[in-house]
Amino acid sequence: MSSSVASRSVASRSAASRPTGSRPGAGRARNRNGLTHAVLIIASLLMIFPFVWQILMSLATNAQVTSVPPTVWPGTLHFENFAHVFDQLPFLNQLWVSVAVTVIRTVGQLLLCSMAGYAFARMEFPFRRTIFALVLAILMVPPQVYLLPQYQIVQGLGWLNTIAGIAAPGIFSAFGTFMMRQFFLGLPDELAEAARLDGANHFQVFWKVMLPLAKPGLSALAIITVLASWNDLLWPLIVATDSTQMPLAPGIATLTSQRSIPDFPLLLAASLLAMAPVLILFLLMQRRVIDGIAFSGLK
Template sequence: MTDTQTTALAIRQRAAGKRLRLGNGVTHAVLIVASLTMIFPFLWQILMSLATNAQVTSVPPTFWPGELHFENFAHVFDQLPFLNQLWVSAAVTTIRTVGQLLLCSMAGYAFARLEFPFKRTIFAIVLAILMVPPQVYLLPQYQIVQGLGWLNTIAGIAAPGIFSAFGTFMMRQFFMGLPEELSEAARLDGANHFQIFWKIMLPLAKPGLSALAIITVLASWNDLLWPLIVATDATQMPLAPGIATLTSQRSIPDYPLLLAASLLAMAPVLILFLSMQRRVIDGIAFSGLK
């Protein structure tokens, strides 16, 4: 290679390096702006939860309160039975999550690996449930819960959410992706269907179970409509409907109180996310890919 060719190659490499650095810089700038745009409402919520109602509603808006009012968080416990509602939210979320992990995984395995009469018809009915708005079920669900005497109880709030058609479909798709040879080898060793499911398939389904658990926890913790209908006692409400009732207690809502209550309500889920960040991301990535 001549000196001229070497010089030209070096110039092209430097130009390519500059373009690559410029492209990376633009990419990082766009990501930083997008991240700030997404995190700004959360930061504004934190700041305004420490402000006064006049500062929150001021025009033009105030983005930094002159004095921080940490007592807004203490007022939440005066206006709401917060600890009772936190316990109800945790109990309902736990019951729903455990129920869906157990029932949806069993139903998904049955639809994926077992043969029984009207299998396709029953699965089509399950899928049809996904097409019906959940509001359609409110009246019959309420009548059932009322007949059982479960109004204003944790069981009444949690019962409709312990099974889902979506969870069944997702687990079925996951089990269908596992090698059939594993089941055949287990059957040759004398294992029955339940042993194959419990000892072989279920441990392999941890990514799917993680995704289902994440989706169920978020949906249950943020559920508003059904608990608001079935629970009229403030001490038996979860946090979401409990906080919603604060807007009806005054003619002019106390926005700092609402923001402080919302921050306290999201704290357990945020702590759970930070402690299980890798599993949460893997579970969401799995559910998105499927």
């Protein structure tokens, strides 16, 4: 008996003195972590490579961009390509149009989609389910189908080549209404009931109670709307024929039709300049952007 107790004590002391890293499974865990980090690093490099390539080729010549095999390093850096953008495009005018259209669309969708989502989620009115089904049916129709009637409406209002004409069709979206409805359905009913017991009407409940709690949903909707509006190409290209009244996306697209052989460094430099405001906005609001995208992914 004493010998078995002594052997167990010796075994326990040897196990306690064993290094942590030598425990069974610790090596496999380290290998898995190393493999995971290696895959993530490779994936990150693959995602960053097109952006780095765009920066390098925007500082090259057209011959270097179109050379075969491709030029990895342009040698002499041609920063004048960025100055040529302002010579070929009314860049500042188009930047202002892009900012104005994006702000109008984003504010419009945050206001209208949140109000519509709250009404479908919290209010009782005739044919509520039928109307909501019709709103969802809009998601099944390609947006190109609406181009002709939208153009006729904007033309009738005299809004061609105006910021209002470009922004008007994007101030409301069926997807934004659906997303905000789902978010309001997830909020507790007790908060609205307590506000109504205090004498608040539906608008007061929406504005003072529910809307402040909907900040994650509003952030996600704002991110989606800003990106969609900033990158919108087809509708502005149809409704705006004056280059000074175009947003940046269709303005840059017109550069390809000005020459028989496109000036690729000029196009890449213009794309980088157009990308800069959104990139700066992302860097300033990185945490809110990530939280909003994570929320929209979970929902």
